[in-house]
Amino acid sequence: MSAVASLTRATLAKDLRLEWRSKDAINSMLFFSLLVVVIFSFSFDPTAEESRQIAGGLVWVAFLFAAVVALNQTWAREMRNQVLDAYRVSPAPPNALFLAKVVGNFIFVTVLQALMTPLFIVFYNLRALGPAYQLPIVAALGTWALVVNGTFFAAMSLRTRSREIMLPLLLFPISIPALLAMVEATGAILTGEFSARFWIVLLAAYDLVFTIASLFLFGFVLQAE
Amino acid sequence: MKRVFPILAVLTGVLLSYALYEALIAAPTEQTMGDVQRIFYYHVPSAWTAFILFFVNFFASIVYLIWRANKADIVALVTAEVGVVFCTVVLVTGPIWARPVWGIWWTWDLRLTLTLVLWLIYVSYLVLRRFSSSGQTPLLAAVLAVFGALDVPLVYFSIWFFRTQHPQPVIGGGGSIDPRMLHVLLINWLAFSCFAALVCWSRYRLEVLRRDMDETLALEALLEPRSSHTRTSRTERAG
Numbered sequence: 001m002s003a004v005a006s007l008t009r010a011t012l013a014k015d016l017r018l019e020w021r022s023k024d025a026i027n028s029m030l031f032f033s034l035l036v037v038v039i040f041s042f043s044f045d046p047t048a049e050e051s052r053q054i055a056g057g058l059v060w061v062a063f064l065f066a067a068v069v070a071l072n073q074t075w076a077r078e079m080r081n082q083v084l085d086a087y088r089v090s091p092a093p094p095n096a097l098f099l100a101k102v103v104g105n106f107i108f109v110t111v112l113q114a115l116m117t118p119l120f121i122v123f124y125n126l127r128a129l130g131p132a133y134q135l136p137i138v139a140a141l142g143t144w145a146l147v148v149n150g151t152f153f154a155a156m157s158l159r160t161r162s163r164e165i166m167l168p169l170l171l172f173p174i175s176i177p178a179l180l181a182m183v184e185a186t187g188a189i190l191t192g193e194f195s196a197r198f199w200i201v202l203l204a205a206y207d208l209v210f211t212i213a214s215l216f217l218f219g220f221v222l223q224a225e
Numbered sequence: 226m227k228r229v230f231p232i233l234a235v236l237t238g239v240l241l242s243y244a245l246y247e248a249l250i251a252a253p254t255e256q257t258m259g260d261v262q263r264i265f266y267y268h269v270p271s272a273w274t275a276f277i278l279f280f281v282n283f284f285a286s287i288v289y290l291i292w293r294a295n296k297a298d299i300v301a302l303v304t305a306e307v308g309v310v311f312c313t314v315v316l317v318t319g320p321i322w323a324r325p326v327w328g329i330w331w332t333w334d335l336r337l338t339l340t341l342v343l344w345l346i347y348v349s350y351l352v353l354r355r356f357s358s359s360g361q362t363p364l365l366a367a368v369l370a371v372f373g374a375l376d377v378p379l380v381y382f383s384i385w386f387f388r389t390q391h392p393q394p395v396i397g398g399g400g401s402i403d404p405r406m407l408h409v410l411l412i413n414w415l416a417f418s419c420f421a422a423l424v425c426w427s428r429y430r431l432e433v434l435r436r437d438m439d440e441t442l443a444l445e446a447l448l449e450p451r452s453s454h455t456r457t458s459r460t461e462r463a464g
Contacts, residue, residue, distance in 0.1 A: 149372075156353075156365050156368065156369070159357055159358065159361045159365060160353065160356040160357040160358070160365075161356050161357070161358065162356065166352075166353070166356055169349050169352050169353075170349055170353060170369065172345075172349075173342065173345035173346045173348075173349045173373075173376075174346065174349075174372055174373065174376050176342050176345070176376075176380060176383075177342075177376065177379040177380045177382075177383040178379075180383045180384075181383055198386055199386075202379070202382060202383055202386075205379065205382075206379050209375055209379065210372070210375065213371065213372060213375055217368050217371065217372075220290065220364055220368055221364075221365065221368060224361040224364045224365060
C-alpha cells in the first residue's frame, strides 16, 4: 500500500510541477470555458429567473467540454519518449499511475471551477436560493465523476486512431447519469425548489462504482498490446 | 451444424410470416387506440430481443476478460451489432406509436431514456471497435462493455426519480392484456428471436472467415520471397 501511495505522490508531484511551469492545461481549459460561457450568455440572453433554471446545465456543459480538453492531454506527455512503455515493464502498480492522473485532473478542473464561478455569477446574475453549502459537495463529486471516467477512457483511446475524437465519444454516453445528477442537483440548489439530496447520493454512488471499476480494469488497459 | 442453418432459416421465415399475419389480421383491434396499437407487436419483441443481445454481449465480454477466448470476442461483437439494429427498431417504432396516442413524439421517460442511453453506449462501443487498432480491440471493447453494464442501473435510478409516462410493462408489471394479444406478442417475440439468432449466426461465421483470411494474408506476406521486396525498393529508389 505504501508503494502505491509513494508512487502516486511522485507522479502527482511531477504532473503538478509540469503544469505549474507550463500552465498548458489550465490555460486552454480556462479560455475554452470562458468562450462557452460568453457564447451561451450571448445566444440565450436569459433573465435572472431563467438563468437560475438553466444555469446548472450551462455550468456543467462548460466544465464537461473544458475537462475533455485537459483529459486529452493527460496521457500525451507519457507517450513521448515511451514513458508509458517503461512504466509497463517496471514492477510499479498500474493503479498508482492511474490514481495520480485522476487526482491531478481533479485538481486542474477544481481550480478551473474556482476561477470560473465568479464569471458565471457575473454573466448570469446568479444567487443560490437553496442551501449553498451543498454546492461545493456537488462540484467535488461531479468533478470526480467526470475525471475518473475521463482519465480511464483517455487511456483507452490512446490505443485508437484519432484519439482526440474518441474520448468524448466514449465518455459522454457513460457519463449521462452523472451529468443528469450534477445538473439537477445544481438546479435544485440554485432555485431552492426541491431537495438535492437524492442527486448527491446518486453522484456518490456513481463515483464509488466507477472508481472501483476503473481501479480493477486499468491494469488491463495499460497492458493492452 | 451446416444442415441446421438452412433449417433454422426456413423455420424463421415461416414464423415471421405467421407472426405478421397474426399481428396485422388475427389479433383483436385495441378498444381506444385502434390499429396503431399493432405496432406494439414489433416494438416490444424488438426491445426484448435487443436487451437479451446486450446481455449476451456483457456476458461474452466478461468471458473474454477472464479467459481471452477469441470466440467470446466474436460473440460480443456480433451481439452488439445486431442488438443496436433491434434497439434502433425500438427507438423508431416507439415515437410512431407515441405521436397519435400520447400526442408527442418523445418524452424523457424512464424506459425511453434508458433505451436511448443503452443505444448510445453500444453505438460508442461499435465506434471504439471500428477505430482501435486490431490487436487491442477485443480487450478495450470488453472493458467498455463492463463500464456500460455498470452504467445501466445508475441510469435507471437517475431517471426513475422523474415521472414515468411509459405504459407499465405488460408482463409482470401489473398491467392487463387480452390473452389473444399476449399470444400474438409471444409469437412475434419468438419469430424475432429466431431472426436475431439467424443474423447473429451468419454474422459470426462471416467474422470467423474474415479473421481467418486476415491471418492467412498476414502469413503470406511474411512468407513472400525477399527478392520481390528488394526489387520494389530498388525501383522506388531509382524512381
